[in-house]
Amino acid sequence: MISQDTPATHPGSLRIGDAAPDFEARSTIGPVRLSAFRDRWLILFSHPADFTPVCTTEFVELARQADEFDRRDCALMALSVDSLFSHFAWLRLIRDRFDVEVRFPIIEDPTLVIGRAFGMVGAQDSDSATVRTTFFIDPAGVIRAMNCYPANMGRSIPEMLRMLDALQAIDAEGALAPANWQPGDALLKVPTHSLDEVYAAKDGTSWFLNVAGKGKRK
Template identity: 40%
Template sequence: MSLLLGDTAPDFEAETTKGKINFHEWIGDDWVVFFSHPADFTPVCTTELGYTAKLKDTLAERNAKAIVISVDSVEQHQAWIKDIDETQGAHVDFPIIADTEKKVASLYNMIHPKADPKVTVRAVYVIDPNKKIRASIIYPPSAGRNFDEIVRLIDSLQLTDNYKVATPVNWQQGDDVIIVPSVSDEDADKLFPKGYKTVKPYLRTTPQPNK
């Protein structure tokens, strides 16, 4: 099954380091960063999970939380968490799913046989409170992910959900944004009281409206 943006994230039940969960129930009213790692006790994954653990408060400020999956067992996950604590200086207190039969990994297209038939790729799904897939990123097993970019992506999604804007290249919180072309100049005058700059008729920039 191919998962596309706007699709409902497939539901599942699974054992995790925090006990058994039903995925949709666990999501609740939060945004979710759901990501896979190829295997426990691997160097790149150790750095990724440690960094994500440090983002707990950053994600919470955005009504977001993390959950991770690998094809190893809960027991292996628990043992590995100790290594992450020791080497990364951060405690992993988000759930790690045990997917020993690769059922969830297959459901979410995390197995790419032409890349490596034995492990999951480094997949990331951003899922909103309506259980819709809002973004997906696939990395090869060898490349560590940029989780600052994932936070930036959540910021952009939440901003553009609430205002008729889009975020330009390399946008960061506080930067100017782009008024979407479907908004007329007349409506833009009302919607964006801080004013806007017309670079081209289709390219109008305005200060970030929620700042």
């Protein structure tokens, strides 16, 4: 259930910089509460349904890469409208077929309460079969990034890790991540807000486009 202390939001109204709505729900590891994951990063993501081909490939790869997320002090939490027992049966199938165990929590959301609070489904939708949404939530509980894939296209797990690395690097360095940034690449300095420094710059771009330190992976 969504916490009564959480400000009401309209479906799809969450933005980068908003506090992630708190909730408590049943999951494959027992009852979980979103706010219990404070003080570390959390990736909350929805999948259209259990026992579907694209979702199965995602969960196999996420389970195989779980240590990489943990090494970055980031927890994973999945969500779909399927029941808890459907989740259990699906995870058993994944273990038996691919020899990998999914140990991060998968939440049941049969009433769509959580999905609607996060804008993962529309107000009039009866299921979440068309959404594949991901929220990157920082240790303070703030949404720092989000993306959405169609139901017929799987997420890129390397891109999830790259995005997490970039968010952590820019926080650590107080800098900016340029296009195609990878851990170890140079970051960019935050541009000056001083007109005197703009006029004093050696050329027309050096006041706003300068290399900072290199962002390192945790």
